[in-house]
Amino acid sequence: MSELVASDDVELTVLLPCLNEAETLEVCVTKALRAMEELGVVGEVLVSDNGSTDGSQEIATKAGARVVHAPIRGYGGALLNGIAHARGRYVIMGDADDSYDLSNLGPFVEALRAGHDVVMGNRFKGGIAPGAMPPLHRYLGNPVLSWLGRRLFGLRNVGDFHCGLRGFNRDRIRDLELCMPGMEFASELVVRAALNGYDIVEVPTTLQPDGRSRPPHLRTWRDGWRHLRFLLVFAPRKTLIWPGLTMFVLGMIGTTILSFGQVQIAGVGFDISTMVYTCLAMLVGAQLLLFGVFALLYGHNEGITDQHQVARWSRFVRFETCTAVGVLLxxxxxxxxxxxxxxxxxxxxxxxxxxxxxxxxxxxxxxIGVGITVLFSGLFASLLSLRRISTPVSASPVPTDELTATRG
Structure with missing residues (x-):
């Protein structure tokens, strides 16, 4: 992520991603500016515009915000661009639809000043007004995805995984080199922060009904699936490696026992038909296990997981090891x-x-099937482990479409 030279005097950037938010953008900017003034915070409101055609840019400028153009379309694209251009030491991001309480930023600022890397809002603790959140999101989507986040990534202190109002230390988030351009950026931020050992806390916040007359950009099933897919892919040990290893071991035990003859357990006979499925469990389990290790290697190469997380499993997919095991099987x-x-x-x-x-x-x-799979998996793992050597290029990016100056 390109980093701009920031003013040392700016403590806070309130970042609003924007795509045709003319109906509510002015009130959001006004609330955020007033909140910073009441808190005595030197800050700015930064609108990262995603190509609005309804005059949102001019509305934001007149209201006192600074506007930058986000060349990559999407919620994440706008936020990534805004984080790159933020001048504040801390950033609080929120939607520009007047659903989040931008007039009450005090708890976020206090937590950030206390040294926490990421401060998540929790709408379930602060209060959700009637009609502010669809029942499907309130009673199924958010609870399930939040539960998965806690289980997969150890986020015990995060009860509202997808709250759009959150604050963070700008430089710490830039160091993560986030890249998701869509709605799953919200998951990427908290997951990558958790995987890198960042200090994450929650503060209560409220949610009001969307102030716009048009439907929201969020699409329930499409974006819900993208969030779920992201969570599963970023936890390969719990979703692939351990289930695969368990399936393989159980399948191998069952196959070994049944190869000597029929087995009776509690009056139920297990024979050749059962062996077909124990063999299948071995094949599927081996593939899940190997795919999980591939995911860890890929994550390490992309800077998602550190060497400590990969070291335990990468030894088993070395080319020499896989060749020996594959040939033996x-x-x-x-x-x-x-x-x-x-x-x-x-x-x-x-x-x-x-x-x-x-x-x-x-x-x-x-x-034979498992052996050949393991054999060629060693080759594939060695390809994943190859590191491209390149000469780093440093350049000073130029701010794009800056329409107003920082507000003191």
Whole structure:
């Protein structure tokens, strides 16, 4: 992210992403300016405009805000651009639809001054006015996604994962090099902050009905899925590695036991048909496990996860290790196959006893399948581990479309 030279006198930037917010933008800017004046905070209101065609830029300028053009479309694109241009040491971001209480920024400022890296608003603690949040969001979407965030990333202090009113230390967030251009930017910010050990706290805030006459930019199912996908992808150990390892081990145990014959448990018989699924569990489990490690390697290369998180698992997908394990499993599978063919040959390659044959053929073919998968996974992991050497280029970006100066 490009960093602009900021004025040392500016403590706070209130950042408002904007796309055709002419109906509510003026009142949002006015509230934020008045709140900073009452708090005695030297700050600015920065509107990061995403290509408005309704005169939002002029409205923001007349109300006392500074406006910059966001070349990348989307909620995240506007916020990334605003963070890059912010002059304040701290940034408080909020929507420009007059739903968040921009007149009450005191709790956020106090928490930021206390040294917290990220200060999340919690609408469930502060109060949600009737009609401010659709029931589907209030009772399903937000609680489920917030619960997942707490479970996957250890965010025990975050009860409202997707509150749009939040503050943060500008330089600390810039260091994360966030990149999501859409609505999932809200998840990326808190997840990446958590993964990097940032100090995250919550303060109560309120939510009022949207002040606009048009529908909001948020699309319930599309953006909900994007948030969910982001959360799952950023927690590969809990969503891929551990489930995959568990499935593989259970499948291997079941396959080994059933290869010796039928098993009775509590009067229920398990035989060849069950072995088909235990073999399938081995194949699927191995792939989930390997995909999870690939995700960790990719995250490390992209600066999402640190070396400590990757080190434990990366040893298992080294090219040499995977080659040895893959070749060994393939040879075991081939030995079983030869054994089955030899037994078939003794009968003159005629009709076979299907049950006894499958007890050898199924584990053997599974071992070959897993072995080849592991073998080529080592090659793929080695490609992921290659680091491109490049010469860093430093440049001083020029502010774009700055329409007003900082307010003291």
């Amino acid at each position: 393939t040879l075991v599978g081939l030995a079983g196959t030869i054994l089955a063919v030899t037994a078939w040959g003794r009968t003159g390659f005629g009709p076979q006893e299907l049950g006894e044959t499958l007890r050898v053929v199924l584990p053997s073919s599974t071992a």
